[in-house]
Amino acid sequence: xxxxxxxxxxxxxxxxxxxxxxxxxxxxxxxxxxxxxxxxxxxxxxxxxxxxxxxxxxxxxxxxxxxxxxxxxxxxxxxxxxxxxxxxxxxxxxxxxxxxxxxxxxxxxxxxxxxxxxxxxxxxxxxxxxxxxxxxxxxxxxxxxxxxxxxxxxxxxxxxxxxxxxxxxxxxxxxxxxxxxxxxxxxxxxxxxxxxxxxxxxxxxxxxxxxxxxxxxxxxxxxxxxxxxxxxxxxxxxxxxxxxxxxxxxxxxxxxxxxxxxxxxxxxxxxxxxxxxxxxxxxxxxxxxxxxxxxxxxxxxxxxxxxxxxxxxxxxxxxxxxxxxxxxxxxxxxxxxxxxxxxxxxxxxxxxxxxxxxxxxxxxxxxxxxxxxxxxxxxxxxxxxxxxxxxxxxxxxxxxxxxxxxxxxxxxxxxxxxxxxxxxxxxxxxxxxxxxxxxxxxxxxxxxxxxxxxxxxxxxxxxxxxxxxxxxxxxxxxxxxxxxxxxxxxxxxxxxxxxxxxxxxxxxxxxxxxxxxxxxxxxxxxxxxxxxxxxxxxxxxxxxxxxxxxxxxxxxxxxxxxxxxxxxxxxxxxxxxxxxxxxxxxxxxxxxxxxxxxxxxxxxxxxxxxxxxxxxxxxxxxxxxxxxxxxxxxxxxxxxxxxxxxxxxxxxxxxxxxxxxxxxxxxxxxxxxxxxxxxxxxxxxxxxxxxxxxxxxxxxxxxxxxxxxxxxxxxxxxxxxxxxxxxxxxxxxxxxxxxxxxxxxxxxxxxxxxxxxxxxxxxxxxxxxxxxxxxxxxxxxxxxxxxxxxxxxxxxxxxxxxxxxxxxxxxxxxxxxxxxxxxxxxxxxxxxxxxxxxxxxxxxxxxxxxxxxxxxxxxxxxxxxxxxxxxxxxxxxxxxxxxxxxxxxxxxxxxxxxxxxxxxxxxxxxxxxxxxxxxxxxxxxxxxxxxxxxxxxxxxxxxxxxxxxxxxxxxxxxxxxx
Numbered sequence: 001x002x003x004x005x006x007x008x009x010x011x012x013x014x015x016x017x018x019x020x021x022x023x024x025x026x027x028x029x030x031x032x033x034x035x036x037x038x039x040x041x042x043x044x045x046x047x048x049x050x051x052x053x054x055x056x057x058x059x060x061x062x063x064x065x066x067x068x069x070x071x072x073x074x075x076x077x078x079x080x081x082x083x084x085x086x087x088x089x090x091x092x093x094x095x096x097x098x099x100x101x102x103x104x105x106x107x108x109x110x111x112x113x114x115x116x117x118x119x120x121x122x123x124x125x126x127x128x129x130x131x132x133x134x135x136x137x138x139x140x141x142x143x144x145x146x147x148x149x150x151x152x153x154x155x156x157x158x159x160x161x162x163x164x165x166x167x168x169x170x171x172x173x174x175x176x177x178x179x180x181x182x183x184x185x186x187x188x189x190x191x192x193x194x195x196x197x198x199x200x201x202x203x204x205x206x207x208x209x210x211x212x213x214x215x216x217x218x219x220x221x222x223x224x225x226x227x228x229x230x231x232x233x234x235x236x237x238x239x240x241x242x243x244x245x246x247x248x249x250x251x252x253x254x255x256x257x258x259x260x261x262x263x264x265x266x267x268x269x270x271x272x273x274x275x276x277x278x279x280x281x282x283x284x285x286x287x288x289x290x291x292x293x294x295x296x297x298x299x300x301x302x303x304x305x306x307x308x309x310x311x312x313x314x315x316x317x318x319x320x321x322x323x324x325x326x327x328x329x330x331x332x333x334x335x336x337x338x339x340x341x342x343x344x345x346x347x348x349x350x351x352x353x354x355x356x357x358x359x360x361x362x363x364x365x366x367x368x369x370x371x372x373x374x375x376x377x378x379x380x381x382x383x384x385x386x387x388x389x390x391x392x393x394x395x396x397x398x399x400x401x402x403x404x405x406x407x408x409x410x411x412x413x414x415x416x417x418x419x420x421x422x423x424x425x426x427x428x429x430x431x432x433x434x435x436x437x438x439x440x441x442x443x444x445x446x447x448x449x450x451x452x453x454x455x456x457x458x459x460x461x462x463x464x465x466x467x468x469x470x471x472x473x474x475x476x477x478x479x480x481x482x483x484x485x486x487x488x489x490x491x492x493x494x495x496x497x498x499x500x501x502x503x504x505x506x507x508x509x510x511x512x513x514x515x516x517x518x519x520x521x522x523x524x525x526x527x528x529x530x531x532x533x534x535x536x537x538x539x540x541x542x543x544x545x546x547x548x549x550x551x552x553x554x555x556x557x558x559x560x561x562x563x564x565x566x567x568x569x570x571x572x573x574x575x576x577x578x579x580x581x582x583x584x585x586x587x588x589x590x591x592x593x594x595x596x597x598x599x600x601x602x603x604x605x606x607x608x609x610x611x612x613x614x615x616x617x618x619x620x621x622x623x624x625x626x627x628x629x630x631x632x633x634x635x636x637x638x639x640x641x642x643x644x645x646x647x648x649x650x651x652x653x654x655x656x657x658x659x660x661x662x663x664x665x666x667x668x669x670x671x672x673x674x675x676x677x678x679x680x681x682x683x684x685x686x687x688x689x690x691x692x693x694x695x696x697x698x699x700x701x702x703x704x705x706x707x708x709x710x711x712x713x714x715x716x717x718x719x720x721x722x723x724x725x726x727x728x729x730x731x732x733x734x735x736x737x738x739x740x741x742x743x744x745x746x747x748x749x750x751x752x753x754x755x756x757x758x759x760x761x762x763x764x765x766x767x768x769x770x771x772x773x774x775x776x777x778x779x780x781x782x783x784x785x786x787x788x789x790x791x792x793x794x795x796x797x798x799x800x801x802x803x804x805x806x807x808x809x810x811x812x813x814x815x816x817x818x819x820x821x822x823x824x825x826x827x828x829x830x831x832x833x834x835x836x837x838x839x840x841x842x843x844x845x846x847x848x849x850x851x852x853x854x855x856x857x858x859x860x861x862x863x864x865x866x867x868x869x870x871x872x873x874x875x876x877x878x879x880x881x882x883x884x885x886x887x888x889x890x891x892x893x894x895x896x897x898x899x900x901x902x903x904x905x906x907x908x909x910x911x912x913x914x915x916x917x918x919x920x921x922x923x924x925x926x927x928x929x930x931x932x933x934x935x936x937x938x939x940x941x942x943x944x945x946x947x948x949x950x951x952x953x954x955x956x957x958x959x960x961x962x
Contacts, residue, residue: 031297035235036555039285043228044206044247045331048358049285052202052251052333064182064201068098073164078102078149080166084112084183086207094207100176100185102153102168104146105380108176108187110197112248112364114207122208125230128242129497129563135362135572138327141579142610145384174370187320189370193255194313194320197366202251202356205364211244237554239571240495240561249358252322252366254313258351259733259743262311262321262642263288263332265304265607265619267296270634270731270746272311275301275333285331285358290575290606292549292556294621295655298631305547305620306607307575308642312377313353316738321377323367323384326359327576327608333358360560361572374641374734375726381643382725386613388646390722393853394426394464395601395616396714397824398704399677400688401429401466407447408454411465414688415458419822421690423701424708426823428458429466429542429677438506439474441481441532451534459538462825466603467535468542471514471581472550474506481526485510490519492570495561502550502558511548511558514580515573516565520587527588537593540601541585543615546578547606578606579614586614598854603675607644616646616675624653624684629666630762634746636673640727641734646718648675657685660696661764661801667700668804669760671707672749674718674728699802705820706804710751712815712832712848717752719849719865728752736774741792745772754846755812755837756782761799769805770794777839778942780905782806785942787906808905811839813846813868818901828853831900832954836870838906844870847880850954852890861887864894864955875902876959877952897954902947904962911945911962912936919950921958932962 039045055062065087072083084096095115102108113134116122120132152172156165164178175188184198197203211230229245231238254260259271263286274281282300288307296304309324311332324330333356357366369380382388400418405411411428418425434451436442443451455465473491476482485491486499491510494500499510513519529535550557560571570577582604589600602615611617619635622628632649639647651670652658658666667689670676680687689700707714717728727734729749732742748759748771757779759771773779776791788795788807799805808814814835821827836844851863861884869876881887916929930950937943945962952958 031293031295031302036291036293036302037234039287039331041234042329042331043232044245044360045285045358046228047245048202048204048247048249048356049333051204051249052200052356055201062201064198064203066096066183066198066203067181068178068183070180075155075164075166078151078153078168080164080178083115086205088207096205100166100178101147102150102166102176104148104150105383106169106174106370107380107384108168108174108368109147110185110364110366110368112205114205116208117243122243123210124242125211125244126240126242126495128240128495128561129567130242130561130569131567132243134246135327135568137566137568138325138362138365138573138576141576141583142325142385142608144386144610144613169370187368187370189318189372194318194370195322195368196253196255198250199253200251200354200356202249204247204249206245206247208244208246235554237559239554239559242495242561243361246361247359248326248362248364249356250364251354251356253355254320254353256351257313257315257320257353258336259315260311260313260334260353260355261638262308264308264638264642264644265306265635266302267298267300267304267619267631267635269299269744270638271744272334273301274336276335285333285356287329287331288575289329289555290547290557290578290608292545292547295623296620298627305605306578306611306617308607308609308639308644309357310381310609310642311355312374312641314374314733314737314743316740317372319371319374319377319737321369321371321381323369323381323609324357324359325365325367325609326362327573328360328362328571329574330357330359332356361569374737375724378641378643378725378727385610385643387723387725388612388644388718388721389614390599390719390858391616391646392599392601393711393715394462394824396674396718397426397676397711398424398707399427399429399466399675400425401431401677401679402684402686403431403680403682404433405430406433408450411454412457415461415463417688417690419461421697421701422820423689424704424820424822424824425463426825427464427466427540429679431468431682432470432505434467437474439476439479439481440469441526443534448534452536455536455538459536461822463823464538464540464601466540466542466601468544469585470505470543470545471512471548472502472504472506472509472545473512475501475508475510476506482510484522485512488518488522490516490522492558493563495559495563497563500558500562503552504545504550512581513564514584515568519565520584523584524588524591527585527592529593537596537598541589542603543578543582543585544605546581546604548577576608578604579608579611582607582611582615597856599856609643612644612646616648617644618647618675618677619649621654622650624656624658624662626662626762626764628653629662629669630747632673633669633749633760633762637727637729637731637746637749640674640729641731643725645721645728646674648673648677650677650679652678652680652687654679655681655684658687660692663687663692664696664699664801665761667703669762671703671804672729672751672758672760674714676707695802702802703804708820708824708827709816709818710756710814711824711827712817712850713751713754713756715853716815716847716849717754720752726752732772732774739774739792742772742774748772753812754814755809756814757807757809759797759805761805767798767800768796769799771797771805771807778810778906779807780810780837780942782808785905785944786940787942808835808837810837810906811844812837813844813870815846815848829897831898833901833903834868834875834899836875836902836904838870838904842908848954850894857886857890860884862890864891866954870904873908873962874959875962877957879957891955894955895953899950899952899954902950902960904945904947906942907934907945907962909936909943914962917947917950918961919952919958920961921952921956923956930960
């Protein structure tokens with residue numbers, strides 16, 4: 001849901017009509033570009049782009065004004081400090097403190113500040129209350145990992161005139177070569193340069209200077225265009241800029257790298273495009289400025305709802321990355337050029353990718369990761385910003401949502417119909433209409449008179465309810481929460497220090513300021529069961545509109561000169577605003593009732609680095625078109641490699657009405673989103689799966705059941721992501737990092753380490769799909785075991801409307817639960833099936849992770865973690881967990897959960913005629929046998945064997961001999 005439907009109160013009628021008219025017009029067209037800036041309309045972006053053009057035009061005659069003062073350099077305990085001097089004139093040099101930290105994790109951090117602002121030696125214009133220093137508090141919200149300095153990092157004894165060299169990282173394989181004049185840094189691994197800072201000379205830190213009014217009649221005579229230095233107007237709103245121009249920019253080059261990925265969120269390809277024009281390229285930089293952009297356009301660098309300023313560069317044999325820690329509006333240009341790097345090897349090594357990062361305010365604060373694998377990048381970045389949360393088990397199942405279910409009886413009726421048509425689901429959602437006159441933490445007394453009864457019915461099937469709670473609070477004197485927000489002084493202020501009033505769903509609204517610790521405490525109190533009346537423990541939260549979305553604000557958000565707690569301007573913190581609210585909501589759900597601690601579930605629309613620790617995300621208000629279905633896959637993949645794998649898109653499309661074919665294909669794709677939710681706009685036709693005509697209803701139902709069948713594999717994948725940061729669904733390059741032909745493929749994906757490979761159908765009328773196989777391993781159709789083999793080429797796979805195209809890569813063991821149930825909670829004690837997909841050597845391996853799916857007891861050992869191995873015709877189960885104080889009790893509760901079936905794909909032909917296997921389980925008095933059926937090969941399909949009821953405990957150690 002986004003800012004596309006007007007407030008309904010009579011006293012906001014005029015605004016309602018204006019917004020409604022805009023929406024009616026907007027439904028026939030794409031996004032309104034005039035509401036959002038292009039680089040040329042963003043003063044600092046325009047200035048820095050022009051600066052880069054000027055530097056490039058001057059070529060070798062250009063001399064960067066930034067120089068590291070030799071006498072200031074000091075290195076101790078893994079950290080180098082010094083002062084960069086920016087030469088303004090022969091008489092004036094600006095002092096810029098530099099800190100380069102070399103961390104135990106192998107990452108390096110570079111911070112550049114400005115001495116005058118840091119010391120408060122500047123004058124603010126307009127009698128502003130804003131802070132004088134550059135924003136330096138972002139790590140409080142983003143960084144949770146250890147910033148311990150490396151004890152092994154050393155100053156290289158190699159003498160090099162004009163350079164300082166630091167050896168660091170594992171076995172000192174990494175080197176940072178710091179050039180003094182002009183200032184720049186090269187990061188090397190094993191003697192080869194992989195990342196260059198300021199190699200092109202685009203470093204530009206806009207220092208503080210007082211505004212000097214030019215004498216009348218001499219405007220423009222000073223040479224620089226100062227039209228956006230001191231104030232800037234867009235869409236009828238004027239930004240006062242009390243600190244004047246203060247942007248920071250730097251070029252970051254990846255020599256020898258042709259592909260860069262990351263910097264979500266954009267509706268674009270996984271491999272990022274160039275942004276300086278040309279065939280197939282963009283004309284605009286990628287923008288990161290969290291915004292409510294409904295009906296967004298595709299194949300665009302335009303900003304969307306979230307920002308993660310992490311960029312990875314990949315080539316055969318190497319992956320590196322940079323993380324630009326800045327929460328202000330940021331633009332990134334990308335240019336690729338032929339390389340003169342003599343060390344660049346291979347086809348992918350003939351191109352340099354140059355990125356140019358530009359942020360409106362704040363420090364230069366960036367981390368450099370030298371890999372060398374994709375897994376190394378996601379792990380090191382995850383150590384820094386936190387791994388994805390391990391959610392409650394229900395959260396990875398199917399979610400049913402629309403704007404809006406209109407009454408509590410409507411919700412109960414939907415719930416009954418899912419059961420009537422035997423379609424599993426776990427969560428039903430309520431959008432804003434459940435509230436009393438758009439007042440959050442209330443229920444409409446006419447339409448939701450008995451929310452407890454509704455929640456109790458859901459709980460009978462172990463289902464959950466999610467309700468929306470947004471950060472804007474209806475400004476109404478009779479509304480207790482509004483009264484408290486204002487009286488306790490917990491709201492965001494305008495530039496004059498008064499409570500900011502803007503327009504959102506309730507009409508006149510104020511915004512809770514979660515940068516304020518007292519506001520967080522207050523927000524937590526609102527979710528207590530006795531405060532948020534009508535909620536039970538199966539109610540969870542959706543934080544929407546938290547960019548923040550302000551209907552009458554500049555670019556549909558807050559003015560940049562608004563003030564937050566500590567007098568930080570909104571311009572400084574904009575992109576991190578959303579997760580401050582989600583952090584507070586997460587803590588609130590932990591503390592709803594004393595002694596009842598369950599893992600929170602929260603969905604957020606706005607996000608930044610670190611949001612993965614506390615929430616899921618979705619790609620916002622998409623459209624019911626084939627093109628939006630197609631773009632959802634690279635968008636979800638990109639979030640996954642950027643450390644935020646709990647991602648999805650609105651199944652079916654939020655706006656407009658999908659055809660039956662499109663809706664069916666979207667479900668077949670949506671079961672591969674880590675966050676799997678159907679959602680629809682209030683003006684669309686109802687499209688719950690049971691309402692769809694046959695055969696589509698049955699096809700959709702089978703797709704959803706396939707997701708439920710594979711929930712053990714999905715939950716294991718979520719656990720893996722929660723401990724090492726690996727994506728849950730993975731793009732081709734991540735799984736096959738040496739296969740150059742696959743680097744740009746972003747329309748197929750692997751599910752974690754399961755070997756499951758799918759390419760959803762995203763085009764109308766298609767009955768086959770071409771799946772690219774990078775390796776020469778055998779792949780098998782999931783349903784009929786047809787064999788596909790052949791490296792580096794595409795294989796045509798049948799994909800009629802009733803079929804989800806899935807292949808299984810040889811060498812994996814896939815855990816499943818095959819009994820259909822109404823919800824995942826009702827599957828808890830069901831037995832397991834293990835699908836053993838043999839590779840060319842006749843071997844396979846896989847893992848399974850299980851816990852109670854609700855509490856944090858797994859942190860104290862209450863879980864099962866097994867590795868299954870098939871070698872030399874023996875299947876074994878090995879414990880790979882760590883014991884804790886709750887291990888024994890948990891294993892006791894799981895004692896009756898067994899393995900009921902084994903399916904072995906492509907077994908040895910000599911098994912033909914065998915009818916039994918030997919089961920040897922630890923703790924059993926004697927070995928036992930289980931029946932086996934062998935089915936031979938036929939018509940290009942692999943043979944398979946089925947072992948019925950081996951009856952081994954899922955938490956036990958055992959082996960089965962064939």
